Amino acid sequence: MGFDTKILTVKPESVHFGKNDVMPTITDKQTEDNIRLAANELVHTTNCVGFPTETVYGLAGSALNDDSVRSIYRAKNRPADNPLIVHVSSLDQLKRKLLPRDYEIPSVYLNLIDKFWPGPLTILLPIHKDSPISKLVTANQSTFAVRMPNHPIARALIAVSDTPLAAPSANASTRPSPTLAQHVFHDLQGKIPYILDGGACDVGVESTVVDGLVSPPMLLRPGGVSVEEIRTVGGELWENVILSKKTAGKNEAVRTPGMKYRHYSPTAKVVLFVDCGDGAKAVNDYIDQNNIDPVQIKIALLKSRTFQDADKINSNIYIQRELGTTGSEISHNLFKALREMDEYGVDLIMIEGIDESNEGLAVMNRLSKAALVTVKGGERDEGKNGN
The missing domain is CATH 3.40.50.11030 (Threonylcarbamoyl-AMP synthase, C-terminal domain)
Incomplete structure (x- = not known):
């Protein structure tokens, strides 16, 4: 199905989260209306939408719905064995929607979460029995990658939809990641219904991905949080963090995006x-x-x-x-x-x-x-x- 892709203007400065807020305050009516329009699309259909984060623009679909995740892979022409990162708006949403009631986030992550969430840091957590996360998100692996974005539009979209969102970069597979709404439109016009235009992304490269479930812990993908910051903030448990190899083998399973296949390539x-x-x-x-x-x-x-x-x-x-x-x-x-x-x-x-x-x-x-x-x-x- 083809779409008449619409770019929806939103004002990041009009969206505010207090320190412990689960829902945002939005002072601009057009911004609120457009966020709700995109959120309704995510909740009531299996379509995906483009939206800004502090790293790059993302392509969002419900992480809990197989057909929504298929829409992401189809729009990007992305290989299905390349896992996706789940985005949440709050720790409350992470615990309420994705984790067993009695599960405690491993202590190895707590300093990092306290410092870098919301922000460009992704952590790996185990998939538990009866997990609601689509197996298409994790490529059938035993862990899932999750982060809380710092961009107010991204966080508001996730909060208003109350849906953890699987969201890779909103580009055609192998292309340079998009940092403007027009980049998303160039690659995905006709393939998605909406793009929320929140201006240019601040960081410009994707999130850092770390695995604290292994000892010593690993940095799987460098990104918006440096390994030096990980070592300093993470404390003793992260002092000997290992950097994963840059590119996985053709038949090797990977736990995070960016480790397999050609990436970030212009036509030239x-x-x-x-x-x-x-x-x-x-x-x-x-x-x-x-x-x-x-x-x-x-x-x-x-x-x-x-x-x-x-x-x-x-x-x-x-x-x-x-x-x-x-x-x-x-x-x-x-x-x-x-x-x-x-x-x-x-x-x-x-x-x-x-x-x-x-x-x-x-x-x-x-x-x-x-x-x-x-x-x-x-x-x-x-x-x-x-x-």
């Missing part, structure tokens, strides 16, 4: 440059060695911290764009920039890598999955990324 070919100084020699050598004519082929160069001397780099490069110098700036701008390069009709994107401390770990995780080629200090590694 992406070449990632790591530890290449000011970039001039590495970029010029790559162009020369591959017999690329920048007059015939549109090239974009996305720079951040050290690729600053434009005069030394081939003058025929079509676009040179600054992503920022801090980790938060780069993560905020990354997916938007990749999508913009496709809009410009760029054929080749050359992008500067950054060190993997703090926000850099999440940025490099995404870039390594988007890139077809990685140039490391002048050495080329082709065809091994994102598979």
Whole structure:
């Protein structure tokens, strides 16, 4: 079934949650009406809707309904063995809707929840007998991933519908994640009825996913909360947190999104440059060695911290764009920039890598999955990324 996809304007600043509030106060009537319209769609149909979170735009469907979850996979053309994250609006909703009455959230998570919920942190919890969560959300695994988003529109949508929402990024599978409502419309027009437009996302990369059910605990996907913050806030139990491998094998079951299949890729070919100084020699050598004519082929160069001397780099490069110098700036701008390069009709994107401390770990995780080629200090590694 095709939809006449409508973008619904909402004002995040009009939505307020008190410290212990389960339901929001909404001061703008249009915002309240549009949130209720989207919530009714989620409650009374099996359709999914696009909505903003602080990380990226999400594609929401009831995590408790198989057909709703199928709608998500169908709209995104997402492989069914790639699990989804469940989003809740409050601890009350998590306990009331998803957990057995006598179950206590493991103490290993409590410091992290206290600091980072609501926020860009996802935790793994066990699936219990008679769990209401659709097995399609978990890809038949023994755990489910859950987080409480910090974006007021996301949290309000979940609270008003009183429905835990399965919500991957609202992009076509393999495409860069959307950070604007227009990105969602570009990918999913005709496939979903509504997109709540709450403006640009703040963080720009997806949530961090951690597993505290194993010892030592694991960081399964880097994201909006850095591993340094996890270690500091989590305390002694998280001091030796293990970083999971970046990409799972073809037949390997995964417990979280982002570990399998090609991700975050624009239409243009992406070449990632790591530890290449000011970039001039590495970029010029790559162009020369591959017999690329920048007059015939549109090239974009996305720079951040050290690729600053434009005069030394081939003058025929079509676009040179600054992503920022801090980790938060780069993560905020990354997916938007990749999508913009496709809009410009760029054929080749050359992008500067950054060190993997703090926000850099999440940025490099995404870039390594988007890139077809990685140039490391002048050495080329082709065809091994994102598979």
